[in-house]
């Protein structure tokens with residue numbers, strides 16, 4: 001094991017955890033959240049929804065399968081969810097300095113260094129997660145020795161503007177024309193669309209796509225508080241008047257909800273895992289889903305034209321909405337998975353089905 005420098009995590013409530021630095025050695029502040037998935041750190045670290053957050057992995061052994069090659073397909077990385085690491089820092093229990101996997105090209109440590117993202121290991125992540133579970137997600141800061149920085153609340157910033165594409169870009173040559181509103185889209189949403197005979201135009205979060213020629217709208221995931229994107233909401237409202245199919249995922253669910261008049265609130269510690277059970281409302285069908293969110297739509301605030309589509313079995317929170325008569329629906333979980341279970345990928349087929357029916 002190389003010589004490692006000391007580094008600490010300081011929580012808003014004053015708790016301090018001392019650990020060892022294995023990533024880029026610098027101080028950083030953000031919101032501390034935990035994810036209970038056992039695999040998928042390359043996908044999580046590059047998920048733009050984590051922008052501004054310090055991520056705690058509750059699974060104790062991290063780094064053992066390295067990080068994948070940066071192979072491209074259709075002009076986008078095959079194994080990553082965006083072009084860079086989005087988390088502000090990584091907190092783990094045991095870092096595996098040895099890695100082995102058929103697809104590994106680099107170590108997690110090297111990759112964190114290249115992206116200038118700090119990592120701490122040798123932390124009692126069970127004790128830390130219990131604090132976050134009991135008190136809720138809180139602000140925190142990673143501090144190197146002899147340095148003090150201020151806490152920063154990323155939810156007060158427009159993080160979506162930071163992670164969205166700056167210009168329109170077209171992918172694929174399929175027959176169904178989908179506008180993908182990039183509020184921080186994971187590449188697997190694009191991959192799932194391209195697999196289904198589509199031409200996808202990825203547009204910036206504040207672009208008025210309603211003037212374009214399209215068959216359906218896909219609203220992506222993304223970071224931060226959904227109330228920070230009024231421009232996107234305005235365009236969604238215009239698209240609802242046009243009436244072509246709309247499918248939203250995670251932040252997309254929240255923005256569709258807000259556009260329909262519903263309100264959102266912050267969950268105590270959010271859902272970040274591979275095993276969240278959701279029930280399709282009105283059925284006995286339960287799906288196990290991949291999730292990463294800290295906000296939710298208030299089911300009670302839905303207007304009379306809308307209804308909950310899925311509900312979380314654990315805490316009964318909203319997991320999706322749909323319009324009662326128009327082809328608009330969304331999910332709070334991730335049907336594109338990556339990482340996590342792919343059980344709900346069929347929702348992309350349902351979206352394409354709605355597009356074909358409405359043409």
Ligand SMILES: NC(=O)CC[C@H](N)C(=O)O
Pocket residue numbers: 049220221222223224225226249250251252292293294295296
């Ligand atoms: N993955 C996402 O799209 C997250 C949505 C939103 N930023 C939340 O935390 O609730």
